[in-house]
Amino acid sequence: MKASGLSEFMAMGGYGFYVWTSYVVAAVAVAFEIIAVRARIRAAVKSALRPDRAVPVADDTQ
Amino acid sequence: MSSIAWFRLASPASFFPLARRLVPWFSAGAAVLALAGLWLGLLVAPTDAQQGDAYRIIFIHVPAAWMSMFIYIVMAFWCAVSLTFNTRLAAMLAQALAPTGAMFTVLALVTGAMWGKPAWGTYWAWDARMTSELILLFLYFGYMALRNAIDDPRRADRASAVLALVGAINVPIIYFSVKWWNTLHQGASVSLTSAPTMAATMLAGMLIMAFAAWFYAIAITLIRVQAIIIEREQNTRWMGELLPWIR
Numbered sequence: 001m002k003a004s005g006l007s008e009f010m011a012m013g014g015y016g017f018y019v020w021t022s023y024v025v026a027a028v029a030v031a032f033e034i035i036a037v038r039a040r041i042r043a044a045v046k047s048a049l050r051p052d053r054a055v056p057v058a059d060d061t062q
Numbered sequence: 063m064s065s066i067a068w069f070r071l072a073s074p075a076s077f078f079p080l081a082r083r084l085v086p087w088f089s090a091g092a093a094v095l096a097l098a099g100l101w102l103g104l105l106v107a108p109t110d111a112q113q114g115d116a117y118r119i120i121f122i123h124v125p126a127a128w129m130s131m132f133i134y135i136v137m138a139f140w141c142a143v144s145l146t147f148n149t150r151l152a153a154m155l156a157q158a159l160a161p162t163g164a165m166f167t168v169l170a171l172v173t174g175a176m177w178g179k180p181a182w183g184t185y186w187a188w189d190a191r192m193t194s195e196l197i198l199l200f201l202y203f204g205y206m207a208l209r210n211a212i213d214d215p216r217r218a219d220r221a222s223a224v225l226a227l228v229g230a231i232n233v234p235i236i237y238f239s240v241k242w243w244n245t246l247h248q249g250a251s252v253s254l255t256s257a258p259t260m261a262a263t264m265l266a267g268m269l270i271m272a273f274a275a276w277f278y279a280i281a282i283t284l285i286r287v288q289a290i291i292i293e294r295e296q297n298t299r300w301m302g303e304l305l306p307w308i309r
Contacts, residue, residue, distance in 0.1 A: 009104075012114075012115040012116070012118065013109060013114040013115035013116075014114065014115075015114060015115050015116035015118075015180050018116055018119065018176040018177065018179060018180050019115060019116065019118050019119055019176075021172075021176050022119045022122050022123065022172070022173040022176045022177070023122060025169065025172050025173070025176075026122045026126070026169055026173070029165055029168065029169055030165075030278065033161070033162065033165055033282060034282065037282060037285045037286045037289065038285070040286065040289040041285070041288055041289040041292065041308070044289050044292035044293045044296070045292060045305055045308050045309075047293075047296075048292060048293075048296035048301070048305050049305055049306070
C-alpha cells in the first residue's frame, strides 16, 4: 500500500473502523489471555502454599 | 528405547520442566512472526482491487478461524488419548487448549462480522459457515462449563472428553460448509490442490500470521498447562518441593 501519511494509513481507504476494530480486538484478546494465564499460575502457587493446606501425601507415580 | 522416553514425558512431573523451558522459544517465535506478518499485511501487501483495504482483516480472520478449528481437533485428539490410555497429562493438555480455542473462535467471529459489514452489507447472517463456527464456540464453552461443574478432576476429564469427541463432528462441517451449502461466506481462499488466487505478498502475510498464531497457541497452552499441573498435582511430593521456586 502506498500510504502517503499516517492519516491515510489509519483511514484504510475508508474501511478504518472495520480494519482497526479487528486488529484492536485481537490485540486486546491476546493481551488479556497472557495476563490471565500468568495470574492463574500465581494464584495456583499461592493457594498451594497456604499454610493451612493439607500436608503433601501421595507421590506422583501412577 | 524411545518408547520409554515418551512414556516418561507423559508424566506431569517430567513434562512440567519441559513446558517451562519451551515457552520462551515459542513466545519469541510468535512475536517475530507476528511482527513480520503485520509488516507484510499492513505495509507491503497491495490494496485489493475489489475490496479495497477492508480485505486486510484477512490477516487476523483467516489465522484465527484456522486455529479455532485446528485447536479443537488437537483438543479432541488429547481427549481420545486420555480416554484410551487414562493418562492425566493428555487430559491436562486438552483442558489447557480449550480457552485458547475459544479465544480464537471469538476472534474469528468478531473479525468475520467486521469484514462482513463492508463486504456483504451485514455483520451477521445465519448461513452454514457462520452458524457452525458459532456452534464451535458453544462446544468450547460447553466443554469448559462441564469441566467446571465436576469437582473430581479425573471424572471431569472423562465426561468432558466424551463431549469434546462428540462435538468434533462439527469441525469438518465448518470446513466443508462453504462447499456443501450455498453460503454468504466465500469458499476457501487457500487450497492445497490449486494455485493460489491471491497476490504473493497477501498470501505470504496470511501464512506468516497463521504461523504466528500457531506459535502463540503453543506458548500460551504450555503456560496454562503449568497452571493446571500446579492446581492438580499440588499434593504430590515433587510439586511440593518445586512450589517455592515457581514464579
